[in-house]
Amino acid sequence: MVASAIPDSIVKGRFMLEQQSAGPDLNVLVVDGDADHALIIEQLLGEIPCFEATVKWAPGPDVARTMLMEGPFDVCLVTHRRHLRELLA
Numbered sequence: 001m002v003a004s005a006i007p008d009s010i011v012k013g014r015f016m017l018e019q020q021s022a023g024p025d026l027n028v029l030v031v032d033g034d035a036d037h038a039l040i041i042e043q044l045l046g047e048i049p050c051f052e053a054t055v056k057w058a059p060g061p062d063v064a065r066t067m068l069m070e071g072p073f074d075v076c077l078v079t080h081r082r083h084l085r086e087l088l089a
Helices: 008-019 036-046 061-072 081-086
Strands: 025-031 052-058 075-078
Touching: 025 036, 025 061, 025 081, 036 052, 052 061, 061 075, 061 081, 075 081
Parallel strands: 025 052, 025 075
Antiparallel strands: none
């Protein structure tokens, strides 16, 4: 009989990780003129099992600035350099 190359504790840990519910929340703001891009990002982040992402969309830097002041975000994804310059101004 060939012994498994993966220690039993690691296999059990991996199984437990897969069985656990989503971990801490990740609040993401997507600044893009196209709401579909925010939906795509939300779908992609939803495939990661170790956290739960809440994605919000801002169509431009003015709306994004207001949203950033109103609520906490862990990540702000800005798709256009022009939007980034306006957001940081």
